[in-house]
Amino acid sequence: MAEEKDLKTIVATDCGSTTTKAILVEKQGDEYRLIKRGEAPTTVEAPYEDVTKGVLNAIDELEDLTGKKFINDEEGTLLKERKSEKEGMDLYVSTSSAGGGLQMMVAGVVKSMTAESAQKAALGAGAIVMDVIATNDGRMPYERIEIIRNLRPDMILLAGGIDGGTTKHIAELAEIISAANPRPRLGIGYKLPLIFAGNKDARDIVKDTNDGKMALEIVDNIRPTLEEENLGPASDKIHELFMEHVMQQAPGYPKLMEWADAPIMPTPGAVGAMMQTVSNEKDITIVGVDIGGATTDVFSVFELENEEGEYEKKFHRTVSANLGMSYSISNVFAESGMENVMRWVPINMEEKELRNIVKNKMIRPTTLPKTLKSLIFEQGIAREALRLAFEHHKTLAVGLKGVQQQRTISDVFDQKESGQSLVDLMKLDMIIGSGGVLSHAPRRNQSAYMMIDAFLPEGITTLTVDSIFMMPQLGVLSQVHKKAATEVFERDCLIYLGTCIAPRGNEKSYGRKAMEIEIEHPRDKEELLDKATENSPYFHISENMTGKIIKHTVNYGEIFRVPLKREETATIRVKPTKKFDLGDGYGKKMEFKVKGGTTGLIFDARGRAPFNLPEDKETRLKKLIEWAKAMNAYPLDRLNENK
């Protein structure tokens, strides 16, 4: 097994849809450390149309930075044998997410029941649902056939009927799909997958009707009884086919497989593997996010009580195939709406101008924001992408063992939100951010700020980011060399931003008291505020500090931030007012110890459940500037210079 091997030099790459990232890991003494990181644009575009070119370019940058040799320049391949300290490698692994989205159609018998379940399964698997066909969708059969033919989906999910129920309607849908016999968008010799996740008694009918026209996959019924919803098997199957499908579309992929010493992992799979390792080793609940160019993946590990009354960890992963910061940026804008993006932006900008900025990023996905204004705007879009992806995740991270969700007939009539989401923001211990916009934000405080706004954590939550976005590479490395992966993860990957302390609740108006806080800081006033001048973001603390104790009243609508380093621990006492709850109940006092990070302690009294921004634009802009200052998020003086 590779783990037993004493490997000295490891190169790992992640081929994202925008950028290909390479890391060099070497054994120094007894431990593995990250040495350097290189990156280059992913080369799926013309004139290259070969993903391995980008891999070579990224590794070429590692060569530049280290003076070592990893590429056989003549042949354009990797030096897969380690010849000396300066030449070759022992192991090469890679992940890939180059490709894009998955477009699906779903069909079910009753629009609000099986068809809706099918839609959830498809969305949960990260697909774009192009249309939902149902027996009662009010369309004529020939119209349904035409829709299927014209939309040319990448895959169809057919559901319908409870196990043991009538098969007639499924037969009808199967006949329609079979008659439409849609052609794949890409590749002539490829049969379009049809997943059947309906009444098990109808399997043979579907098989006969399909008659080999499409690549039929049969999974468990997503609605085995009327009260039960079981999305897992269908979602997993879609995921599986999505990975296969998208991967195969990325030019150069077969060559990359040849180079790699372990199977190429899809990026989200690798990141998920790493998230689970963190949760298990630290015994904490986690929400993780990887925001990429085309897709955003959200991961969560929460506890669920099983039948024996014991708590067990449940891992969930969702892929939002159409939410991302480059290829899909325009879709984020379209889906969330301009108002939702602009509510985060403390600058006046015109709609026409914004539309063009978004579309220009879409058609030139690898560009970087040079001006502060475009950075702030891009981070506003990132908040929305993260928020939407998280909302999507919450609706799917639900359910009991083996059964994803219980839904009763009365729920349907009540239009109640079906199923209880496992995501409980009050119980959340840690948020891990990953992906270019979070890992590469010019200031770490921006990453913390974006994650707080997008996820709205409640209670006490640790914020971290993947320092240089290498969780995918470490995830795939952990499959073949756990020691190297975990050592690098601990020492070089995870950056602690700090702790967010945000009570749940709201007041009638801004400025009313939300909580009284008392911090026993490891440093005294002089040490902490050594260089604090009037312009320093920490100046306000000096008014509230005596010796090592900081006492402060945080009012509703305020962010109060106190520096606390990663290696420091502070004891905190919080007394929320009756309108606020920090985890022990409304108005209940709490005392706890926390560790710091690059951003420190963030007391966020802007309100939760719901979180509201001022509706009046002028007040909102004023507040956004105030919060950005408290977070020390942007060099706002540069913005004024430009005006």
Next chain:
Amino acid sequence: MAQAFTPGLKVTKETIVKKRRILPLKGDVLVEKGDRVKYDQVIAKTELPGNIKPLNVANKLGIAPEEVKHVMNKGEGDKIKKGEEIALYKSFFGLFKNVVKSPIDGTIDNISDVTGQVLLREPPIPIEVKAYVDGKIIEVVEEEGAVIESVGTFIQGIFGLSGERNGEIIIVTDSPEDELTADLIKQEHKGKILIGGSIVKMKAIKKAQKVGVNGIVVGGIDDQDVKDLLGKDIGVAITGHEEIGFTLMVTEGFGQMRMAQQTFDLFKENEGQWASINGATQIRAGVMRPEVIIPKDKDSSEVDKKSISSQGLEIGDPIRIIREPNFGSIGSIEKMIPELTELESGSKTRVFEVKLENGEKTIVPRANVEKIET
């Protein structure tokens, strides 16, 4: 040095363009290797199975679904004519007769004894693949299509709408800066490909549609106009099937963008020539950019191969800035700065010093520079 730069768009006076022309499903290829083809020549054809018309025979006759097979006069695969009797049900010892007539010409596709439904298929729809560009067949893909090689001027754009069209190149603006306004579009431009300057707005687009222009090439377009034109927002950049009456190719980006002088000049050189244009854009796996091809009567052996390969960026290379500030400006690489440099946004990245056309020098992130491929 790593070639970490964005591959540029091709704006080439003479190059070899290869086009793979494939049917959506298997059929007949009508050309042979070595044949010279014209843009409008059909090179492969097939028939797409006709549309389906479901007919619930069980309901119409008031019988059980499993009985349907026994009352059908026609079997699966049989040809039918409109008005022809396809099912007959006799009850009471033949006293009452109920018939079902075919509503279409076509064939019986499927008879279901589960739903009682009979699926009728209309006659097949013929599908043809045309050459799209003038050129030579260099490869025949059995039963699927062929590869055409064409020598000519090749100009790529950054974004486009609608699919393949052809027409004569007409320059309508005086300079690459000017707006392509409605009054510049004349009746005689019907069927032509119009080359404009920095932007085309809704009024001119409407006029172009009315006149029946085949193509428009401009530096920029406002996204709001694209949204109004299509009636929806573009979520991901996958285009090519828009039914807007003409093909659009944008060379620089969204907003008012001066067309690169080199691009404009190259079009000007080719004024009056016959060209092929395609707006299809895909910015994902298997990237596709819109294009204009102006074929020349030449053989590929006569083309200077040097002009085809793409090299990395070097000092002195002409580039285009592809993000604000100075978005769309043309310049050349003055200096390659290897150290990470802090930008106004606070990001630290590798940058170039770029000399703009007006002589001004500026720092630009490497990722925001696109090589002008010649």
